[in-house]
Amino acid sequence: MPDKIKFTIDGKDCQADPGMTIYEAAKASGIYIPVLCHFEGLKPVGSCRICSVRVNGRWMASCTQPVTPGMVIENTSPEVEEYRRAIIEMLFVEGNHFCPACEKSGNCELQALAYRYQIMVPQFPYLFPKKDIEAFPKFLLEHNRCVQCQRCIRAIQTPDGKKIFAMKNRSGRVRINVDKKLAASLSDEEAQKAMDICPVGAILKKEVGFRVPIGQRKYDKKPIGSEIEEKR
Amino acid sequence: MSKPVIATASLAGCFGCHMSFLDIDERILDLIELVEFDKSPIDDIKKFSRPVDIGLIEGGCCNAENVEVLRYFRENCKILVSVGECAVMGGLPAMRNTIPLKECLEEAYLNSPTVAPEDRLIPADEDIPILLDRVYPCHEIVKIDYFLPGCPPSADLIWEALTALIQGRPLRLEYELVKYD
Numbered sequence: 001m002p003d004k005i006k007f008t009i010d011g012k013d014c015q016a017d018p019g020m021t022i023y024e025a026a027k028a029s030g031i032y033i034p035v036l037c038h039f040e041g042l043k044p045v046g047s048c049r050i051c052s053v054r055v056n057g058r059w060m061a062s063c064t065q066p067v068t069p070g071m072v073i074e075n076t077s078p079e080v081e082e083y084r085r086a087i088i089e090m091l092f093v094e095g096n097h098f099c100p101a102c103e104k105s106g107n108c109e110l111q112a113l114a115y116r117y118q119i120m121v122p123q124f125p126y127l128f129p130k131k132d133i134e135a136f137p138k139f140l141l142e143h144n145r146c147v148q149c150q151r152c153i154r155a156i157q158t159p160d161g162k163k164i165f166a167m168k169n170r171s172g173r174v175r176i177n178v179d180k181k182l183a184a185s186l187s188d189e190e191a192q193k194a195m196d197i198c199p200v201g202a203i204l205k206k207e208v209g210f211r212v213p214i215g216q217r218k219y220d221k222k223p224i225g226s227e228i229e230e231k232r
Numbered sequence: 233m234s235k236p237v238i239a240t241a242s243l244a245g246c247f248g249c250h251m252s253f254l255d256i257d258e259r260i261l262d263l264i265e266l267v268e269f270d271k272s273p274i275d276d277i278k279k280f281s282r283p284v285d286i287g288l289i290e291g292g293c294c295n296a297e298n299v300e301v302l303r304y305f306r307e308n309c310k311i312l313v314s315v316g317e318c319a320v321m322g323g324l325p326a327m328r329n330t331i332p333l334k335e336c337l338e339e340a341y342l343n344s345p346t347v348a349p350e351d352r353l354i355p356a357d358e359d360i361p362i363l364l365d366r367v368y369p370c371h372e373i374v375k376i377d378y379f380l381p382g383c384p385p386s387a388d389l390i391w392e393a394l395t396a397l398i399q400g401r402p403l404r405l406e407y408e409l410v411k412y413d
Contacts (some may be wrong), residue, residue, distance in 0.1 A: 005240055078345075096327075096329075096330065098323070098324060098326075098327060099317065099383070099412035099413050100317055100323065100324060100383035100412065100413045101324055101327070102413075105412065105413040106413065108366075114412070115407070115410055115411070115412075118405055118410050119409070120320070120378075120379040120380065120381055121314070121320050121321070121369075121371065121379040122382070125372065126322065126326075126369065128320055128322075128326065128329035128330055128366065129330070130330040131330070144330075215413070220408070220411075222407070223407055223409065
């Protein structure tokens with residue numbers, strides 16, 4: 001058994017197994033670092049930067065950065081929290097997030113992060129970009145709500161390993177693109193998996209909706225991350 | 233000491249936030265003890281009769297009349313609060329913001345399958361407030377001091393915010409109070 005790696009998060013002594021990322025190591029210590037593009041079991045890409053922490057004074061994405069001995073990690077300093085808050089607000093104004101009309105409301109991770117940070121209004125102006133909705137046999141792709149986390153790209157494949165989702169264009173024009181032929185072959189289970197893995201309401205399985213009543217949804221009663229903090 | 237004065241308005245909203253405000257149930261008796269109402273749809277007072285301490289705005293701005301009322305409130309209220317998703321971000325009316333106004337009007341008044349052929353006409357009477365190019369959140373028109381999201385914000389959130397403002401104390405925001413739906 002290799003030696004444990006010792007480091008601190010917000011001054012608290014922590015230990016982790018070699019090879020763990022900062023996010024995983026924090027989680028194992030009962031410390032929540034917010035993530036959006038990252039999903040347990042998928043290869044981290046570090047694209048949303050919500051999991052940013054300051055390590056020995058430098059910004060790092062905790063979902064991709066392996067933990068090393070002696071790291072001094074800032075996770076809840078006002079500066080780090082303000083930076084994350086700004087990212088969440090930017091994601092809200094860059095899309096068209098009409099929460100009252102979205103069936104992911106209550107189960108949406110972007111919304112849950114905004115609840116956790118008690119964002120009453122974004123500090124940035126709303127952009128109201130023109131985006132469209134695409135329909136496929138088993139699901140809808142709501143580009144108004146997509147945050148380009150790439151979870152669907154990484155998680156959803158055909159049985160023979162072909163990807164159904166991909167990125168198209170670059171920078172501000174970037175969007176998720178779907179292979180129509182492969183999407184048509186998607187099973188109900190896979191479509192459900194795609195909807196569940198999407199942190200927002202961008203991928204919606206057809207023919208079901210608003211299945212869980214208000215009050216019983218994932219983030220109605222407890223903030224996102226509380227399940228990790230409860231284990232501390 | 234005289235009681236704080238409250239005013240409310242519904243702009244491009246559905247009156248759901250006002251309904252939620254009334255959802256404070258028996259606390260309405262405390263409210264009457266706590267404040268006086270000036271211009272509001274609740275008491276049907278049309279014009280401000282005195283300086284107002286707290287103005288509650290429901291709905292965003294979709295037409296010229298909304299802008300006029302909002303500016304009238306800003307001139308007469310010390311504190312102005314955006315109440316609900318429509319006031320905060322435009323809300324469901326702002327779903328038209330990605331569609332050009334001309335297309336919206338044509339769809340509603342000319343091309344909709346429920347429009348009878350003889351009724352195909354885009355209203356343009358001078359008594360009808362002119363539509364804005366898009367729906368604007370209130371804070372893009374005037375300065376707004378506080379924001380209460382929710383569709384509608386719960387009665388508990390409105391009550392907590394109102395009593396905190398009146399008593400001059402910080403908000404106690406329990407997790408379940410802040411919701412966007």
